[in-house]
Amino acid sequence: MLPTMMFVIDTAGLVLRLFLLLPIYRIKVNFLDFVRYAKMMNITRQLRPSLAKALMPTAMRAMSADSKLVELTMNEKTGIATVTMNRPPVNSLNLELLQGLLKAFEGLEDDRKCRGMILTSSSPTVFSAGLDIMEMYKPKPDRVKEFWTTLQDVWLALYGSSFPTVAAINGHSPAGGCLLSLCCEYRIMCPNYSIGLNETKLGIVAPKWFMSSMLGAIPYREAELALTSGRMFSTDEALKIGLIDEVASDKADAIAKSEKFLSQFAKIHPIARKLTKLNLRHSALEWMQENKELDLNIFISFVGQPIVQKSLEKYLEGLKAKQAK
Numbered sequence: 001m002l003p004t005m006m007f008v009i010d011t012a013g014l015v016l017r018l019f020l021l022l023p024i025y026r027i028k029v030n031f032l033d034f035v036r037y038a039k040m041m042n043i044t045r046q047l048r049p050s051l052a053k054a055l056m057p058t059a060m061r062a063m064s065a066d067s068k069l070v071e072l073t074m075n076e077k078t079g080i081a082t083v084t085m086n087r088p089p090v091n092s093l094n095l096e097l098l099q100g101l102l103k104a105f106e107g108l109e110d111d112r113k114c115r116g117m118i119l120t121s122s123s124p125t126v127f128s129a130g131l132d133i134m135e136m137y138k139p140k141p142d143r144v145k146e147f148w149t150t151l152q153d154v155w156l157a158l159y160g161s162s163f164p165t166v167a168a169i170n171g172h173s174p175a176g177g178c179l180l181s182l183c184c185e186y187r188i189m190c191p192n193y194s195i196g197l198n199e200t201k202l203g204i205v206a207p208k209w210f211m212s213s214m215l216g217a218i219p220y221r222e223a224e225l226a227l228t229s230g231r232m233f234s235t236d237e238a239l240k241i242g243l244i245d246e247v248a249s250d251k252a253d254a255i256a257k258s259e260k261f262l263s264q265f266a267k268i269h270p271i272a273r274k275l276t277k278l279n280l281r282h283s284a285l286e287w288m289q290e291n292k293e294l295d296l297n298i299f300i301s302f303v304g305q306p307i308v309q310k311s312l313e314k315y316l317e318g319l320k321a322k323q324a325k
């Protein structure tokens with residue numbers, strides 16, 4: 001009896017050890033097995049929305065993304081792409097800007113030469129003013145659906161990108177602007193601007209995935225206080241709390257620092273880096289993939305509430321009044 005039990009325990013232990021070691025063993029043995037392992041883990045392409053075909057041929061390329069709302073350049077030598085939001089005056093994220101961003105991110109995903117991406121803005125003072133409030137105020141049913149679905153896809157593509165990403169935050173970055181930067185792995189911000197998820201100040205609620213993006217950067221307690229109060233942080237405060245990683249003196253410095261951050265990955269195996277990132281982000285990505293429709297329905301019914309429309313109207317009036325002063 002005892003020998004039989006010992007045999008069973010030994011065998012079970014061996015199987016368990018083999019199971020645990022299998023991924024490591026595979027990685028060491030064979031690159032193709034490594035890729036198969038990634039597929040098995042369901043954390044590569046399946047997690048991204050349907051990919052557009054490669055954006056354009058690789059040359060340094062100003063890789064134009066059809067519309068002028070998003071500029072895409074690629075440094076052929078380093079493989080670092082720069083995606084610049086260009087929707088004056090404040091890069092508010094309307095459907096077309098989101099579509100431009102999605103196309104850029106998906107194109108880079110398919111570009112084998114891409115070793116990293118810097119997200120920045122062409123505005124001298126604003127990174128992005130967040131979602132275009134006009135997309136949510138008295139919305140048209142079809143357009144608002146497409147708007148939200150595209151935002152979800154942008155989040156999936158950026159948060160789940162296989163290449164490393166940095167936000168060079170060269171201006172104010174409220175709400176959706178902050179969200180874009182939180183999708184990146186590293187944030188470098190210029191002085192004397194503001195950043196945060198201020199949704200409650202507009203009388204709206206940051207969706208779960210906005211919050212989980214923030215929780216990837218700062219501790220739960222800090223996030224709870226910031227989210228419930230809709231707090232905006234100055235550059236210095238954001239650095240202190242960990243919402244950003246570095247301060248740069250100006251945009252050029254932010255870009256240089258971003259390139260330096262990305263260059264460290266030249267020494268890291270790209271697949272090891274990518275799988276580590278996607279493993280860390282797996283549960284949030286999977287949640288979104290599985291709940292896109294539910295999230296859309298919640299958003300649609302939420303923005304349809306008269307009280308939410310009233311809040312948005314008042315907030316817009318406040319923005320206009322500020323402008324008039």
Ligand SMILES: CC/C=C\C/C=C\C/C=C\CC/C=C/CC(=O)SCCNC(=O)CCNC(=O)[C@H](O)C(C)(C)COP(=O)(O)OP(=O)(O)OC[C@H]1O[C@@H](n2cnc3c(N)ncnc32)[C@H](O)[C@@H]1OP(=O)(O)O
Binds near residue numbers: 126177205323
């Ligand atoms: C129970 C429910 C459960 C779950 C919830 C489910 C769903 C949740 C539903 C909704 C969630 C939706 C999430 C939304 C997130 C967002 O991103 S909302 C947008 C928040 N953005 C802001 O609050 C930023 C507002 N803007 C500013 O603070 C300033 O503009 C900024 C500091 C960025 C720049 O300042 P400045 O350079 O001085 O520019 P102006 O303020 O003068 O603005 C210039 C013109 O731009 C217009 N504008 C600014 N921001 C926006 C915007 N986000 N959308 C549209 N338009 C904007 C501004 O009115 C000026 O226009 P004008 O020239 O007067 O025409």
